[in-house]
Amino acid sequence: MNxxxxxxxxxxxxxxxxIRICLEEDVQFHHVTSGLESYKFHHCCLPEINRDDxxxxxxxxxxxxxxxxxxxxxxxxxxxxxxxxxxxxKVAQQYKIAMGVGSxxxxxxxxxxxxxFAIRKYAxxxxxxxxxxxxxxxxxxxxxxxxxxxxxxxxxxLILHINPLQECIQPNGDTNFRxxxxxxxxxxxxxxxxxxxxxxxxxxxxxxxxxxxxAGVAAIDVAGAGGTSWAKVESERAENALxxxxxxxFADWGLPTAECITSIRAISSDVPLIASxxxxxxxxxxxxxxxxxxxxxxxxxxLQAAVVSEAALYDxxxxxxxxINTVLFCTGNSTLNDLYKSGSLRKKISTK
Ligand SMILES: NC(=O)C1=CN([C@@H]2O[C@H](COP(=O)(O)OP(=O)(O)OC[C@H]3O[C@@H](n4cnc5c(N)ncnc54)[C@H](OP(=O)(O)O)[C@@H]3O)[C@@H](O)[C@H]2O)C=CC1
Ligand SMILES: Cc1cc2nc3c(=O)[nH]c(=O)nc-3n(C[C@H](O)[C@H](O)[C@H](O)COP(=O)(O)O)c2cc1C
Ligand SMILES: C=C(C)CCOP(=O)(O)OP(=O)(O)O
Ligand SMILES: [Mg+2]
Numbered sequence: 001m002n003x004x005x006x007x008x009x010x011x012x013x014x015x016x017x018x019i020r021i022c023l024e025e026d027v028q029f030h031h032v033t034s035g036l037e038s039y040k041f042h043h044c045c046l047p048e049i050n051r052d053d054x055x056x057x058x059x060x061x062x063x064x065x066x067x068x069x070x071x072x073x074x075x076x077x078x079x080x081x082x083x084x085x086x087x088x089x090k091v092a093q094q095y096k097i098a099m100g101v102g103s104x105x106x107x108x109x110x111x112x113x114x115x116x117f118a119i120r121k122y123a124x125x126x127x128x129x130x131x132x133x134x135x136x137x138x139x140x141x142x143x144x145x146x147x148x149x150x151x152x153x154x155x156x157x158l159i160l161h162i163n164p165l166q167e168c169i170q171p172n173g174d175t176n177f178r179x180x181x182x183x184x185x186x187x188x189x190x191x192x193x194x195x196x197x198x199x200x201x202x203x204x205x206x207x208x209x210x211x212x213x214x215a216g217v218a219a220i221d222v223a224g225a226g227g228t229s230w231a232k233v234e235s236e237r238a239e240n241a242l243x244x245x246x247x248x249x250f251a252d253w254g255l256p257t258a259e260c261i262t263s264i265r266a267i268s269s270d271v272p273l274i275a276s277x278x279x280x281x282x283x284x285x286x287x288x289x290x291x292x293x294x295x296x297x298x299x300x301x302x303l304q305a306a307v308v309s310e311a312a313l314y315d316x317x318x319x320x321x322x323x324i325n326t327v328l329f330c331t332g333n334s335t336l337n338d339l340y341k342s343g344s345l346r347k348k349i350s351t352k
Contacts, residue, residue, distance in 0.1 A: 006139075008110035010172075015077040015106055017237050019084075022303055027232040029201075029251070034226030034278035035258030036287045042344050044332035051329045056321065057096075058336055060295050061157055061194055061219060061272060063127040066096035067321050068289055068336055070297035072223075072276050073100030073131040073159055073198070077107065082116035084306045089119035091313040092126045095321070098295060100129035100159055104149035105136055120154040129196065130155035134162050135174045137183035143190055150193055157193050159221065160184060163200040165254070169234035169247045181215050188216030199223035201230050201277050203255030206263035209271070219272035221297060222261060225254030227278030228300050258291060265292030282323020289336050290345035 021027060058068045071088050075081040085101055092099040099119075107114040120128065130149045132141070150158055162180075167173035188195045196219040197204065197212040203224035204212070212220065235247020257277040264273060275288030276297030285296040298320075305312040328334065331344040 006109070008106065011106045011109050012077050012113065014237070015075060015081060015102065018233060019075060019078075019080060019303070021233050021236045022228065022300060023307060025232070025236050027229055027236065028300075029226050029229045029278065032225045032252040032254065032256060034224060034284065035256035036226075036279070036284050038258065038348050039287050039291070039345050040348050041286070041290070041327060041331050042346055043330055044344075047329055047332040049329065049332060049334050051325065053334060054325050054328045055335050056324050056328065058295065060098060060127060063098075063156060064096065065098060065127065065295065067317075067324065068285065068295040069095070069097040069317070069320060070274060070276070070295050071097065071099040071302045072221075072297035072299035073102055073129065073161065074299055074303055075102035076104060076117040077102070077110075077113045078116065084303070085116065085119050086122055087306050087310045087313055088302060089122035089126070090310060091317055093123040094314065095317050096125060097317065098127040098129070099123065100131055100297075101153060103131050103133055103161065104152065105132060107149060107152060108141070108145050114152050117149075117152050127157075128153050128155045129157050129159045131159045131161060133174070134160040134180055134184055134197070135167060135177055137180060137187070138176045138178065139174055143187065146187055146191055150191070155193060157196050157218070158187075158191065159196045159198045160187070161198050161200055162204075163202075163230065165202050165250055166200055166230040166234055169231050169238075169243060169250065171234070171237060171239045171243060173234075181211060184212065184217065185215035188218075194218030196221055196274070198274070199277075201225060201228050202253060203257065203260045203277065204264070205255055205260065206267045209264045210267055213268065213271060219274065220264060221274035221276055222257055222264065223297075224257030224260040224277035225252070226256050227280070257288070261288060261291045261293050282320040283327060285320060286324050286327035286339065287345060290339050290342075292340065
């Protein structure tokens with residue numbers, strides 16, 4: 001008999017739990033922040049540019065984006081998830097921003113739900129990321145499964161998410177992480193699309209980024225601490241007091257997003273770098289870019305808008321774009337590259 005964590009119905013119901021818990025419970029970090037609030041842009045009173053001339057387009061992994069934004073990997077596998085993915089894909093296409101889907105393990109275990117991830121038809125021009133837990137490579141998954149999930153999405157890249165803390169708290173979580181770097185290396189050298197290594201809200205350090213890049217990973221999504229806490233989410237799913245307590249104890253564990261961005265950019269000037277984890281507005285996005293990220297991902301804000309309506313998603317992206325443009329205007333920069341090079345972002349002196 002299958003253990004619960006290899007049971008397709010169990011995986012599918014976990015996907016539904018994740019959406020419900022994220023929307024209904026307070027699962028944000030409380031005591032650790034993204035670190036972005038410690039930075040402030042230096043205001044420029046005379047920008048000497050026309051706001052209409054500002055250009056926030058960029059290129060990531062060879063594809064042109066209208067703005068440096070990513071809808072972070074979230075969902076798939078249920079009817080509600082299909083609706084969410086469809087809405088997200090349409091807004092991504094409208095604004096030419098990047099998008100990831102949630103872990104496609106459920107589609108491997110239960111092929112009937114593969115179509116809940118099949119969003120290419122709604123987003124023909126969008127940079128799309130497939131998604132799988134790296135740990136599955138220790139649980140009978142290999143090249144075939146990776147190729148299958150890339151194919152479902154006609155994805156431009158494959159995200160391997162790395163989530164040791166979440167798997168520790170998750171009832172029946174997959175916690176054998178032994179030897180994964182070599183398995184990631186094998187996948188990287190045997191598939192045609194780039195592989196992105198991504199955490200889920202606890203951050204990737206410079207040391208680990210270096211190892212992952214050495215294994216052939218093409219890009220890093222830091223998914224740092226300060227936003228959605230997956231220890232809290234899984235603690236809400238706890239089946240006993242120990243699991244509940246474990247989730248509480250580690251609710252605020254991880255490396256803040258700002259720290260991950262600066263430390264990884266310091267060891268590599270050219271690694272394609274995604275900032276995410278606790279980014280909540282266009283100011284956070286602009287700060288991330290100024291710190292060295294190429295694009296910035298948000299999960300929770302997109303989920304909250306997606307369950308309201310497609311119109312709410314259009315509103316959200318418009319606001320994010322207006323906020324990024326306003327930062328560029330009020331710092332006197334016309335492009336994202338100018339912003340990065342300008343030194344407009346300063347670390348605030350602690351007043352404590
Ligand atoms: N670490 C955690 O995850 C904790 C979560 N909680 C949850 O908060 C709710 C209310 O708690 P209660 O005991 O009535 O007391 P309070 O709401 O008065 O909070 C007591 C302490 O817990 C912190 N806290 C409250 N909510 C959270 C949260 N969601 N995440 C992290 N820290 C939090 C508060 O810090 P601040 O207000 O500065 O964030 C405060 O220091 C309960 O649902 C409880 O499960 C409670 C304690 C710890
Ligand atoms: C409902 C939901 C489901 C998620 N599922 C996945 C997933 O399957 N794979 C993954 O890599 N990350 C997943 N994430 C994590 C996000 O991509 C992101 O790394 C994390 O939530 C931190 O970003 P945030 O603070 O903007 O929410 C999920 C997030 C949400 C809100
Ligand atoms: C939800 C997040 C943040 C990552 C994936 O969680 P799961 O552990 O539920 O994903 P799979 O095992 O189904 O890949
Ligand atoms: Mg998992």
